[in-house]
Amino acid sequence: MYGDLWAWVVEEPGRAALTAVMAGIPVAGALAQQRQKDRTRSGRSDASEPKRAEDAWLVRFLTGRDLKSGDPSSSASWWCAGEEVVRDRTAADLAAGLPDASGKPAEPTVLRTIAAGAGRWSCWPGAARASVRLVVPASVVAAWSGWLSVAAAGTGVLSAAGVAAAVTGPAVLGWWRPRPAGADLVHGPGMWAALRPALGVEGSQRREQWLVLSDDVSVPGAKVVLRLPAGWPGGEAGKRAISAAVTDRLPGEWSERWHRADSAPFAEWIRKEPPRKVPALPVSVEWKASRDPYEVYVGRAVRGYELEDVVIRTKSATPHFGVGGLTGSGKSTVLYLGVVHARQNGVLVDILDTKQNSMAEAEGKSGVRVHKTPAECVAALGEYLMSMRAAETAIGKTGDPALRQMLVPRILVADELPTMMKMALIWWKYQIKGRGIPPFAEWFSIGLLQGRSADHRFGVGAQQWANAYFGGTMERAQIGWKAQLGFCDSPSWAVAFGASTPMVSPDTTVPGRGVFADGRINPETKGLWAREFQPAYIVPQVSHLLDVAPPAPAWFDAGLPAPWITAEMRKTAEALAIPDFLVGGRLGPTHPVLGGPVTLRPHQGVGVVSPRSELVTGVPVTARVTGGVTGVAAAAAQPAVELFSLAEACAAGLLPWDYATAKVYKGRSAKKGIEFPSGSPDGRVTYYTRDEIEDWLERWQASAQSRP
CATH class of the missing domain: 3.30.1360 (Gyrase A; domain 2)
Structure with a gap:
């Protein structure tokens, strides 16, 4: 059959040429009709547009340009001039790995690569299109002339080029990608x-x-x-x-x-740059150890568009740290971070825990002393303040080099500071029968203002950052790193971070989530930078980590005071009324490590605490004595007494008014001869028992009813 066809072509060249011409006429007509349709659709015509040599159809064909003159098209093919439409997802997109409508990137394949190269004519370079347009007619001419070997060779070359393009394309080696339509x-x-x-x-x-x-x-x-x-x-x-x-x-x-x-x-x-996605905080963060004793790893926070570590830097002008939050918000968990970090770096830890179970994982560990009763907490606070002052003296220019060699960094952690202070006030007034302003309310304030150079620091846990428990704004400002976990109302936020700091609401559905500030300034608001963070959860590891920490000095684990507290320093501490509250002191607790209960010397008479202004003049504190034994033993069996400030009494419903009205009635009470209870002042806030509040309210209401 093929021989007959070839003989027909060779013997009848005129008939074959005529057949080719007849077959080419419809093709040329289709091209001309398409070109005219494109011109009509775009509002142009041959009569209204001047002719240009570069717009000639033959010139465009030979140079590889689109066959349609004027604006190029994104859908031009080999023979069709194309339509002026915005392209949809094509084979070129698939070959380039562009995402589909669902947003999932398409994996390029060999077939998609070949389809992209063959189907997207507008993606071909002009030289490639011109070559194809010339090679194909040349192959036809060669076949027409009888050079079948040349045509076969050309077909082989084109096939090899196609295979090479597929192998080196994005689906395999990735040496090239189809050029997308611009x-x-x-x-x-x-x-x-x-x-x-x-x-x-x-x-x-x-x-x-x-x-x-x-x-x-x-x-x-x-x-x-x-x-x-x-x-x-x-x-x-x-x-x-x-x-x-x-x-x-x-x-x-x-x-x-x-x-x-x-x-x-x-x-x-x-x-513009596309908006960057802010990373989400993890709901759980693993703790990381730090060998820098002045940098405590706490957790993770978002800074701009990146996650960063939250670190407490205690070697600063504000060396102390604290965390606030409602019950169950995770305060003890964050305080554990400071305790474990301290012990791993050889720092000695005292914990004031009047709740008696909030930091149970640290009990019985070397280098950690947990004080649970009010008397123990007051004694520990007094000894810590003396240790701080003695360390300051030892590192001074005139300090003893031998004492300087003994110094060990220390940290005192007060978990639930408001609870501890209130229980200490009850112990002061109703157990040891003290009067006036107790001195230990001021010790904590003095400790906050002093201690960076002596390597004595505080870690504080509190439900609120009220001035009543810190001594004032000046003392509270020494807590350079502070956090608020869980929900926080506007007044508490203003006290903790300042009224000018924009309020940040953490995701309270995530356990432990909170807000922290480390003293840095927000570059946008030029104010304190408060940010959301997720603290590390370390509680299951606390016991093991404390077991492998360096052992503490024997004197610390034995419950003895710091060896650098000299007799001279004890005498100096009398100006702050400290020695009587220490272990073994007249008002101090007993300590089992020291050999059982301490025999206290009897004192005669009733002592009266000096006013607040006399606390720094050296006037000692005494207490009421019952039967030759101090009130510590006499009142040991007395039940605990609940105290309320005037504001708390209004909030608890003991007084049927709001706080502002109660203050007004309190001022009018003295003018009407109705004595208002003296209460138990701590130097800043006065607390009253339930009986005192109810007794005054009854007398006030009776006076109001007796008026005509």
Whole structure:
């Protein structure tokens, strides 16, 4: 059959040529009809548009350009001039690995690569298109002339080139990717159709002379430049219309700039950086050890668009740290972080825990002393303050070098400081029968103001950052790193972080989530930088980590005072009324390590505490004595007494008014001869028992009813 066909072609060349011409006429007619359709659709015609040599069909065919003159198309193929439409997802997208409609990136394959190269004619370089257009006719001519070997060789070369393109393409080696249709082809035609009437530009004007787009408008920094006619009126409405015609057709956010005052006025749009996604805080953070004794790892926080470690830096002008929050918010967990870090770096720890179970994992460990009763907590606080002052003296210029060698860093952790202070006040007034202002309320304030250079620091846990428990704003400000866990109301926030600090609400559904401030300034608000954070959860590891910590000195585990507290320092401490409250002191607790109960010397008479202004003059504190034995033993069996401040009494419903009204009635009470109870002052707040409040309320209401 093939021999007969070849003989027919060789013997009848004229008939074969005529057949080829007849077959080519419909093809040429289709091309001409398509070209005319494109011109009509775009509003151009051969009569209305001047002829240009470079627009000739043959020139475009030989140079690899699109067959349609004027604006290029994004859907041009080998034989078809193409349609001016915005391309949809094509084989080129698949080959390039672009995401599909669901956002999932498509994995390129060999078939998709071949489809991209063969089907997306507009993606081919002009030289490649010209080569194909010339090679294919040349192969036909060679076959027509009888050189079958040349045609076979050409077919083999093209096949090998196709295989090589597939192997080196994005699906395999990734040496090349199909060139996507540029933004000028995808977005330009529709954009120009809306811009041309708005600018008042004639239809005969070429788009390339007025509108220029970057090849890829999806990358930050891409530009769209539009030349403005000299006669364009502009105005805000005109600018908005022009900008909408540009940005509504482009992905992403764009910033616009207008240059109307230039000699060649133009406008440009620049693609903005896409908004970065803020990372989410983890719901659980693992603890990390730190070998720097002055840097405590706490957890993780978001800073800008990155996650960073939250670290307490105690070697600063504000060396102490604290955490506030309601019951169950995780205060003890955060305080455990400071305790474990301290012990791993050889720091000695005293814990004031009047709740008696909040830090149970640390009990019985070397280097950790837990004090649970009010008397023990007061004694530990007094010994700690003496140790701090003695250490300051030892490291001074006139200090004893032998004592300086003994110094060991220490930290005192007060878990639930308000509870401890209230219980200490009850112990002071109702157990040892003390009067006036107790001295230990001021010891804590003095310790906060002193201690950085002596390596004595405080860790504080409190439900609220009220001044009543810290001594005042000046003392509370020494807590350089502070956190609030869980829910926090506006008044508590203002006290903790300052009224000018914007309030941050943490995700209270995540256990332990809170807000912290470490003294840094927010670069945006120029105020204190409070940020949400997630503390590390260390409780299950506390016991083991404390077991493997360096052992503490024998004197500390034996419950003895610091060896650098000399007799001279004890005498000096009498000015702060400390020695009587120490273990073995007249008002101090017994200690089993010291050999059983301590025999206290009897004192005669009733002592009265000096006023607040006399606490620094050296007047000692005494207590009421019952039967030759101090009130510590006599009142040991007395039940605990609940105390209320005036504000707390109103909040608890003991007084039927709000706090402001109760203050007014309290002031009027003395004028009417109705004695208001003296209560138990701590130097800042006065506390009253339930009986005292109810007795005064009964007398006040009776007086009001007796008035005519």
